[in-house]
Amino acid sequence: MIEPYGGRLVYSVVEDVDRAKSYWELSARLDIKPTLGPDGAPIRNPYREVMSIAYGFFSPLEGFMPWNEVESVLRERRLLGGWLFPFPIVFDVSEEELKASGARPGDDLLLTLRGRPFAVLKVEEVYKLPDRKELADAVFGTPERNGEVVRRRFDEKHPGWLIYRSLKPLAIAGRVAVVDPPRFREPYARFWLPPAASRRLIEARGWKVVVAHQTRNVPHVGHEVFMKRALFVAGDGRPGDAVLVNAIIGAKRPGDYVDEAILEGHEALRLGGYFHRERHVVSFTLWDMRYGNPLESILHGIIRQNMGATHHMFGRDHANVGDYFDPYATHVLWTRGLPSYGIDGPPHEVDRGLGIRPVLLGEFAYCPKCGEWTYLGAAGSEVPLCGHEVERVSGSLLRGVILEGLRPPSVVMRPEVYDVVVRWWRVWGHPFVTGRYLKYKEESLEVV
Amino acid sequence: MALYLDEARLARLRGSPLEGLARPMFGGGLYVLVLEVGEGLGLEVLRRFPSARVDARGFIEDVPVSFRRALLEELAAGLGVEEAVRRALERVRGGGEEEFVPPP
Numbered sequence: 001m002i003e004p005y006g007g008r009l010v011y012s013v014v015e016d017v018d019r020a021k022s023y024w025e026l027s028a029r030l031d032i033k034p035t036l037g038p039d040g041a042p043i044r045n046p047y048r049e050v051m052s053i054a055y056g057f058f059s060p061l062e063g064f065m066p067w068n069e070v071e072s073v074l075r076e077r078r079l080l081g082g083w084l085f086p087f088p089i090v091f092d093v094s095e096e097e098l099k100a101s102g103a104r105p106g107d108d109l110l111l112t113l114r115g116r117p118f119a120v121l122k123v124e125e126v127y128k129l130p131d132r133k134e135l136a137d138a139v140f141g142t143p144e145r146n147g148e149v150v151r152r153r154f155d156e157k158h159p160g161w162l163i164y165r166s167l168k169p170l171a172i173a174g175r176v177a178v179v180d181p182p183r184f185r186e187p188y189a190r191f192w193l194p195p196a197a198s199r200r201l202i203e204a205r206g207w208k209v210v211v212a213h214q215t216r217n218v219p220h221v222g223h224e225v226f227m228k229r230a231l232f233v234a235g236d237g238r239p240g241d242a243v244l245v246n247a248i249i250g251a252k253r254p255g256d257y258v259d260e261a262i263l264e265g266h267e268a269l270r271l272g273g274y275f276h277r278e279r280h281v282v283s284f285t286l287w288d289m290r291y292g293n294p295l296e297s298i299l300h301g302i303i304r305q306n307m308g309a310t311h312h313m314f315g316r317d318h319a320n321v322g323d324y325f326d327p328y329a330t331h332v333l334w335t336r337g338l339p340s341y342g343i344d345g346p347p348h349e350v351d352r353g354l355g356i357r358p359v360l361l362g363e364f365a366y367c368p369k370c371g372e373w374t375y376l377g378a379a380g381s382e383v384p385l386c387g388h389e390v391e392r393v394s395g396s397l398l399r400g401v402i403l404e405g406l407r408p409p410s411v412v413m414r415p416e417v418y419d420v421v422v423r424w425w426r427v428w429g430h431p432f433v434t435g436r437y438l439k440y441k442e443e444s445l446e447v448v
Numbered sequence: 449m450a451l452y453l454d455e456a457r458l459a460r461l462r463g464s465p466l467e468g469l470a471r472p473m474f475g476g477g478l479y480v481l482v483l484e485v486g487e488g489l490g491l492e493v494l495r496r497f498p499s500a501r502v503d504a505r506g507f508i509e510d511v512p513v514s515f516r517r518a519l520l521e522e523l524a525a526g527l528g529v530e531e532a533v534r535r536a537l538e539r540v541r542g543g544g545e546e547e548f549v550p551p552p
Contacts, residue, residue, distance in 0.1 A: 254499060255510055327504075363504070366474055368472070368474065368475045368476075391474065394503040394504050394507075394509065396503040396507070396509030396510050397503065397509065399509070400450070400509055400510070400516070401452045401478065403549060404452050404517075405549075406453075406478060408474075408478070409474045410477075412474050422551055425549075425551040429547065429549070430547065431549070435547060
């Protein structure tokens, strides 16, 4: 079994009921509030970060970062312990919130979620964040400083940049522990597979080579074929054992697939027999995507290594939005490193880097003559694998087809998957995220 | 830009010059009608619809379905491509973002 990232899997969930309840009476308390964008709409909820830290998805990270660790991450993408880590993880508060909470360094601060006890934050430091626009630029880079992968200056249309830009002025650093785990709503509950449970599953099934698939989409057949191909090549001489599909569940954008359809769409591949039930598992991680393309790929590698995956698929436009990053920036990182961010080599080759191995993939295309999915060469090459004229398949194309009410042919989307899309379409009145869905999603979150 | 058509929608263009321009997609399961629009008009479409974007193929995508449907109707009525796009833009007031699209 691959080692957890940093050598130890974090699990900070207080399971002893009496001990957990002792925290419920803390006098220092703070109700978790979402980060709001310029229009007042929620763009992040720190409860997701508390959950991901406490359940070990971000191991070895144990809590929200103190300022010197934020500086270390911005300077060389390293935690204070030296391990590669891509983003500052900060618990931001307003002056009013801090004052009302009564929290001081040394205190245990009870974090509540919609008024209910949820987690405890052991306050180590309270600090003032720098100018958030400068912070956001420092997190993502600029074309001048990071020209190897950044194509244009980040702005408020970039959801990840906007999160850092919109942070409140103060931050509380400290370790976190969940003291009353929230109960997930369906369908999330049946896909909740935190790292410790994921590792137990992998061990029980005897999987040695597990390929992680990052998703924020309902799968089309191209995704399925690429997962199978990645599995075939990942094992260094032996075929891989299983695919670990891990969806990032967090704040959404209009036009995205709804989270419920993403999870059940991947599940439909297994239920439909396109993956054997013993070689495929669907799960999720709570995280408001920063769309940091190569940076995000490091976090994805960390999460999936902690879950027990040995390999990770990275395709074109990995965790990308718009044209801020080179579409193949993640491939640049995993083949050469990104020295301008302080990462001198591929994340799996540097000291205190990742153990998970990359499987780099090109751009989806469908060849009508071969009658199968193929790909265009990686890193900017437009040359397809076969000698025929191929059809490039973008997510936008498929969204257009679905929105028109057209059933995609089965060579593009499995009927079972399309049926899932339509089932959630009936629930939400739209196949994709709308204002109504966003409002519901960020008010109710994923938990009861 | 592109319109995606099944046999029924393709039939609405039967006899028009556009019929021959519709190309089969995915081995013939669907058809795509590629519509070339000038840069100025393309920018107007992108400006009108906040969700619209240019995808990896260079197509303007993620436009509201009401716009696509209006565009098909204008083309079926015999208008040229650019004129049909302008008419469809006029017919779809505001940003054209739909909160509800009836499921199939």
